[in-house]
Amino acid sequence: MPKVKVARKSTAIDMTAMCDVAFLLLTFFILTTKFKPKDPVAVDIPSSHGKQIKAKEIVLITIATDGKVFWDTDNPQIRQNTLEQMGTRYNIQFTSEEFTQFKNAGAVGVPMKDLKGWLALDADTRNKPGNLKGIPKDTVLLGNELADWLYCSKVAYKAILDKDAIIAIKGDKSTDYPAVRTVIKTFELRKILRFNFVTSLEGKDETAAK
Amino acid sequence: MAEMSSDSGGGKKKKKGKFILTEGGSRAKKVSTRVDMTPMVDLGFLLITFFIFTTTMSKPASMEVKKPSSEKIEDPPKVPESRTMTIMMGKDNKVYWYMGINDPDRKKIPQVNITDYSEYGLRKSLREKDEAARNETGYKDKTNKDYASKGVIVIIKPLDNSTYKNIVDVLDEMKVTDITAFAWTEAAPVDLTLLDKSGLNK
Numbered sequence A: 001m002p003k004v005k006v007a008r009k010s011t012a013i014d015m016t017a018m019c020d021v022a023f024l025l026l027t028f029f030i031l032t033t034k035f036k037p038k039d040p041v042a043v044d045i046p047s048s049h050g051k052q053i054k055a056k057e058i059v060l061i062t063i064a065t066d067g068k069v070f071w072d073t074d075n076p077q078i079r080q081n082t083l084e085q086m087g088t089r090y091n092i093q094f095t096s097e098e099f100t101q102f103k104n105a106g107a108v109g110v111p112m113k114d115l116k117g118w119l120a121l122d123a124d125t126r127n128k129p130g131n132l133k134g135i136p137k138d139t140v141l142l143g144n145e146l147a148d149w150l151y152c153s154k155v156a157y158k159a160i161l162d163k164d165a166i167i168a169i170k171g172d173k174s175t176d177y178p179a180v181r182t183v184i185k186t187f188e189l190r191k192i193l194r195f196n197f198v199t200s201l202e203g204k205d206e207t208a209a210k
Numbered sequence B: 001m002a003e004m005s006s007d008s009g010g011g012k013k014k015k016k017g018k019f020i021l022t023e024g025g026s027r028a029k030k031v032s033t034r035v036d037m038t039p040m041v042d043l044g045f046l047l048i049t050f051f052i053f054t055t056t057m058s059k060p061a062s063m064e065v066k067k068p069s070s071e072k073i074e075d076p077p078k079v080p081e082s083r084t085m086t087i088m089m090g091k092d093n094k095v096y097w098y099m100g101i102n103d104p105d106r107k108k109i110p111q112v113n114i115t116d117y118s119e120y121g122l123r124k125s126l127r128e129k130d131e132a133a134r135n136e137t138g139y140k141d142k143t144n145k146d147y148a149s150k151g152v153i154v155i156i157k158p159l160d161n162s163t164y165k166n167i168v169d170v171l172d173e174m175k176v177t178d179i180t181a182f183a184w185t186e187a188a189p190v191d192l193t194l195l196d197k198s199g200l201n202k
Helices: A016-032 A076-089 A096-103 A112-120 A145-161 A177-189 A204-208 B002-021 B038-057 B122-137 B164-177 B189-197
Strands: A059-063 A069-073 A167-171 A194-201 B061-066 B084-089 B095-099 B113-115 B153-158 B182-184
Touching: A016 B038, A059 A145, A059 A177, A069 A076, A069 A145, A076 A096, A076 A145, A096 A112, A145 A167, A145 A177, A167 A177, A177 B153, A177 B164, A194 B164, B061 B164, B084 B122, B084 B164, B084 B189, B095 B122, B113 B122, B122 B164, B153 B164, B164 B182
Parallel strands: A059 A167, A167 A194, B084 B153, B153 B182
Antiparallel strands: A059 A069, A194 B061, B084 B095, B095 B113
């Protein structure tokens, strides 16, 4: 009787299929990731220990070292809705081209009368120092464009996400207090008494060492 | 593992060379066109992991702030003087604090202390004062519903020459020391004259 030959099976698995999957996923991730528009100004944020909240959709008010204020949010629908409202308030008609530009523009820091001109610029020249004047702000409502931006984005946030807006302040470490005070006064005028400070997390071991 | 695969690769090459050199060979042995895909898969997944991590990690963290309404309250709650601590943030990262109430009509002027934002500066003072206040009221049980209001009561007053970082630091100290009875308001002219009299914040 002949011996039964046990066929030697290779333990190597064909990796091609797995490789395909890996690169397919990779391509998907690369293509779906939207690059964040560049921040108009470099802001060095302070650190804190306390409880840190990670919010998905926030309306971000940036205060630069020189006190200039910028408005920003990631959600394109909120951006569009806010601009619609702002246009109605200031009697400015925006074209659909300008709406598309605005959705991808990142942080906005120009007075309303300059917004059209600013949107017409290309992405690189927009963030040149001369083109960033900051949103006009004040401690009263008259002529306080920041208050209108806040109000409109609050309404837009409610309309689109059906939640109360999460508004955060991102300030530079060395921003003077009077600039911060003006912004917070504006928050109070718009009845925003709960807001967030964007901070980086300090070492946890420090908190433990009481 | 790396060595193994390089070994086998080398072996294949030699064979290949041999057969090409064979002159007049009637049949060239078929060389497998299969490539080992394992390192490529590794690379693929490494890149995926990298992308996933870098995209989700870029969300900023933040601390929540609640500010009292600036509207005047008709009947403000009585605050015991001995438990009230006023903190003022001045320039060059200095902190001034005093206990009690600063009323120029009274003879007793509060003693203003200077400290900094370090662990042994403001945090130590806050802990000491909170403990003293709790000794006074006798509320030391954290489960008591009045616990929060029976410790030290802190009033935070940033001065014009302080920075944004100073505010974040002080609010953070409140979290660290677990003091929940604090309020952030504006410095009154009497506070500025008090600092002037003490020769501070210049």
